[in-house]
Amino acid sequence: MGLGNQSHSSKKGIPMKKKTSILMRQEQRAGIAFLIPSLIGTTIFIIVPIVMSLMLGFTQWNPMKGFSEMKFIGLQNYKTLFSDIRIQNAVRNNLTYTLTYVPFTIAIALLLAAILNRFVYMRTTLRMMVFLPYVSSLVSVATVWMVLLYPSANGPINSILTHVFHVTNPPKWFTSSDWALRGIIMMGIWHDLGYHVVILLANITALPKDVYEACAIDGASPIQTFFRVTVPMLAPAIFFCVTLATINSFKIFDQINIITEGGPGFSTTVLVQAVYYYAFKEFRFTYASAVAMLLFVIIFLFSNVLQWIEKKVTF
Amino acid sequence: MKKFALIALLVAVLAPSMIFAQSAAETTKANEPVVINYYEWDMPNEQFIADFEAENPGIKVEVHIIPSNGDRATKLDTLAMSGSDMDVFPIADGDQFLRMENGLLASLDEFIAADGFDMNAAFGDFAEWGVGSDGHVYGIPYRMTKTVVFYNMDMFDAAGVAYPTDDWTLEQYIETARKMAAWGKDQGIYGTYMHTYNNEWATMAGQVGQWYTADGKCNIKDPAWVKALEVRNMLDSEGTQMSFTEIKAVKAAINATFLAGKEAMVTAGSWLVRDIKNQEKFPHNFRIGIAYMPRFNETVTGNRSNFSVSVLTVPENSEHKAEAWKFIKYYTEKASAAIAATGNMPTYLPAYSDPNVVDSFASGSNVEMQYIEKLFAKDIQFSTNKILGGNGAKYMTIIGEETTLFFNGEKSLEDTLNNIEARVNAEVLGK
Numbered sequence: 001m002g003l004g005n006q007s008h009s010s011k012k013g014i015p016m017k018k019k020t021s022i023l024m025r026q027e028q029r030a031g032i033a034f035l036i037p038s039l040i041g042t043t044i045f046i047i048v049p050i051v052m053s054l055m056l057g058f059t060q061w062n063p064m065k066g067f068s069e070m071k072f073i074g075l076q077n078y079k080t081l082f083s084d085i086r087i088q089n090a091v092r093n094n095l096t097y098t099l100t101y102v103p104f105t106i107a108i109a110l111l112l113a114a115i116l117n118r119f120v121y122m123r124t125t126l127r128m129m130v131f132l133p134y135v136s137s138l139v140s141v142a143t144v145w146m147v148l149l150y151p152s153a154n155g156p157i158n159s160i161l162t163h164v165f166h167v168t169n170p171p172k173w174f175t176s177s178d179w180a181l182r183g184i185i186m187m188g189i190w191h192d193l194g195y196h197v198v199i200l201l202a203n204i205t206a207l208p209k210d211v212y213e214a215c216a217i218d219g220a221s222p223i224q225t226f227f228r229v230t231v232p233m234l235a236p237a238i239f240f241c242v243t244l245a246t247i248n249s250f251k252i253f254d255q256i257n258i259i260t261e262g263g264p265g266f267s268t269t270v271l272v273q274a275v276y277y278y279a280f281k282e283f284r285f286t287y288a289s290a291v292a293m294l295l296f297v298i299i300f301l302f303s304n305v306l307q308w309i310e311k312k313v314t315f
Numbered sequence: 316m317k318k319f320a321l322i323a324l325l326v327a328v329l330a331p332s333m334i335f336a337q338s339a340a341e342t343t344k345a346n347e348p349v350v351i352n353y354y355e356w357d358m359p360n361e362q363f364i365a366d367f368e369a370e371n372p373g374i375k376v377e378v379h380i381i382p383s384n385g386d387r388a389t390k391l392d393t394l395a396m397s398g399s400d401m402d403v404f405p406i407a408d409g410d411q412f413l414r415m416e417n418g419l420l421a422s423l424d425e426f427i428a429a430d431g432f433d434m435n436a437a438f439g440d441f442a443e444w445g446v447g448s449d450g451h452v453y454g455i456p457y458r459m460t461k462t463v464v465f466y467n468m469d470m471f472d473a474a475g476v477a478y479p480t481d482d483w484t485l486e487q488y489i490e491t492a493r494k495m496a497a498w499g500k501d502q503g504i505y506g507t508y509m510h511t512y513n514n515e516w517a518t519m520a521g522q523v524g525q526w527y528t529a530d531g532k533c534n535i536k537d538p539a540w541v542k543a544l545e546v547r548n549m550l551d552s553e554g555t556q557m558s559f560t561e562i563k564a565v566k567a568a569i570n571a572t573f574l575a576g577k578e579a580m581v582t583a584g585s586w587l588v589r590d591i592k593n594q595e596k597f598p599h600n601f602r603i604g605i606a607y608m609p610r611f612n613e614t615v616t617g618n619r620s621n622f623s624v625s626v627l628t629v630p631e632n633s634e635h636k637a638e639a640w641k642f643i644k645y646y647t648e649k650a651s652a653a654i655a656a657t658g659n660m661p662t663y664l665p666a667y668s669d670p671n672v673v674d675s676f677a678s679g680s681n682v683e684m685q686y687i688e689k690l691f692a693k694d695i696q697f698s699t700n701k702i703l704g705g706n707g708a709k710y711m712t713i714i715g716e717e718t719t720l721f722f723n724g725e726k727s728l729e730d731t732l733n734n735i736e737a738r739v740n741a742e743v744l745g746k
Contacts, residue, residue, distance in 0.1 A: 175564050
């Protein structure tokens, strides 16, 4: 018996169709009522700030001088973005970071997840060890990495490079404009790897076993099985990780602010840091809003392209 | 109907009681003192606040201590802009000018005029650190830092090197630093130390250098600035002082390294006396001497010091500006000894004649009085490495961004100067 049974009538003679629609309306109202708190929260804390930021980007305004001082300046802030050396460097650094960090992180996470799924003893302990950096405070992690990548030959990493690999001129890492971003990327990969390993591992363990049995019967090697069975079946999870890592990579700020503050020069300046700089160091809030919108558009584009690719390549 | 009658009865009974309760609350509020909130990161002994409250029973001061880290200015700016309860807060190192330009601070002209407060008699040349480009007073100088050379007398004695004299020159400073570095080389001790603050390399060159040309353009190619940049780079690269790169890498601090005996001398603000007093945090047992800053060249005369003034300000959003002004005025006029006791130099000039102020400043430090008195001498010739005015902060930021690459050895001096000149003219001065 279901709501779709419309030929029956109730004892009081009210047609079931009418009663059903009343029930449905009540359920709809209840549903809307449950949604209202989160809708209000989303509107106040997400939609309104985004719309305000969008609007502010087209204005020149000092918030200390009231709304009457707000001046509409069209696309002026956005035009300035293109000639701003800080923004040019920030966009380049953000793209470099994302295009390096995301593939390396996901590839290593996938490999580790596959290894942890099959070939190791003390799997639980190892999983925990891989996940540990992700739950560590970024401030602590940044401090440890600053020590590890100490720029002189006495630094732990540079000692290894010098004495084991006979590197004569080891990198100056965070104090060199050539190496600072690479150091940040390495640290970022190390810190976030565990999160993606856990997601991919959970998905690998949920894959159907009979497919692997069929592969074994057909004589597929472990490498063939990994690339032709595991990876395709994991595609939705991999895309989830890629999308998440991409969005997070564009929002990078904490570790850079702690370690290099965007320097040396602009070598590690990123867009979020530029937003912070213009808003809180120069009090140019409307220009900072324009930079924030640029970041929003870049993340939006990347997310959509990734979704489009996902639809094309997954089952 | 019954329900409606019951509600009407309840409203009729409760409404008058609420009105009376409201007026009672207002009566109580009217009798309560006005609370002003004072935010600070380096708080003197609070006895002067108790004295102020006793003299002004209508005002109560709530003190809020914030951590003295790199984000302190952002925290205070956010409080000032967001319409918080903050009524009084300090701004240091020339950061005040950008805040004045952006309307964060309330003009104090009206209160100064009403009280007939003579800014010039109170603060002399320090007063300009509280004046905006529009001529209004937005900040009241209350403490300052005077940059001098602190040196480890025990190390100088052990090395057999003569103590710095008060009329020494930059060349003598370099020579002394090299001698001390040669002596300390095997012990990991540097000859001197110059921190990485923006424009710290310019503390001596500031005696003669000009930041702007006569027609208002960037003047970073002034021979004084060029020489100062070369000197820092030279001392870094020859190992006479801890290099810029190393200071950044280990996040070294002036107080921690000097008081740990890592260098023979250091160019530092008078605030170092505050940390010299703090044996618990910076334990040390060597004697410390103080010399004036070296003269940049022979044309410079007198006992020299680099200086920077901190001001007390009132946010534009404060609802208690008059009370805040009263507190600031009392603070600067009456609390100089308390400020001095923290190891900071007060800016209220009449207080310099008060022996209590000098004693408070010296008390607890192992620096002999003859050196402490140098900081309070009335004949010091001041210059500043800071770029004052509304454009100063951005000008200094650009210099910092560009010179980092020069000090790291990644860019030539010529390219560095060209970049600074081009960027300052375009981004700051619009030329």
